[in-house]
Amino acid sequence: MRNRVIQFHPLLLLLLIGSYFLGMFIELISFFVIITIHELGHFIAARYYKWNITRLMIWPFGGVMETDDFYNRPSKEEFVVTIAGPLQHIWIFIVLGIMYFIQVQHVLLDQLLIINTIILFFNLIPVLPLDGGRMVFILLTKVTAFHRAVVWMSISSITIIGVINVILWLMQWTSIHLTFLSIFLLLDNWLLWRNKHIILLKHLLARYFISDIEQTNIAVLRAASNTPLSELVKHFKKEYYHYIYLDHSSKPLPEDACLHAMFTRNEPFLTVASIQAREA
Helix, strand or coil: CCCCCEEECHHHHHHHHHHHHHCCHHHHHHHHHHHHHHHHHHHHHHHHCCCCEEEEEEECCEEEEEECCHHHCCHHHHHHHHHHHHHHHHHHHHHHHHHHHCCCCCHHHHHHHHHHHHHHHHHCCCCCCCHHHHHHHHHHHHHCCHHHHHHHHHHHHHHHHHHHHHHHHHCCCCCHHHHHHHHHHHHHHHHHHHCHHHHHHHHHHHHHHCCCCCCCCEEEEEECCCCEHHHHHHHCCCCCEEEEEECCCCCCEEHHHHHHHHHHCCCCCCEHHHHHHHHC
């Protein structure tokens, strides 16, 4: 049997039942509706670009679209898929505004308006894996190396989460929900920082094996002859094709030769001088 891509966590049903008896059903169902629409925005955009989506999981307090394509696709695609979630909140505001204009009154509309606003602004906080953080990351990859962007975003996200929690604690705006959400975001960014080399390798693999990646932008790198290949690739920028000039050498080493040595020959610790000598 084929597994469903869009899935709802079993705990969601239990919480919906429990919220009915606790008098919180409207709040939870409003949250569920807004989160589902938001995540479907990401999902439809990713499907349009033929991304490989493992699953779209709707949790009781959020949603996650699981895919390995985010760091390996063109920035334009990544931006569209990212912004597609927040854009759903705009038409929700419009629909709710029309309902209020024609004087339709119901407590559900009020809850949808409040939760739609909260989720929109929360997702625009510039921390990963929130949409705001993803958009900042995409911009970072335009001005700095991919590996450095991953490091900067993971560290800055952890810092921002910590600062926000301190501010909320000082203002006495604390709750179990916010605590668990903060722990999740901190853990996600800690794992991102810890696995930064693996993420870089996946990105480089996509560059090497996907032949239709655009290489119209040229970047020139200068490196010492004894620089290991594993260190050199940390300076590669996304959507740029690199030529590497060694000490006192007028002939550049192309990016393809470096990636060939790393993945086909499995020689990540080979020096760039050795690679150039082989290419000569």
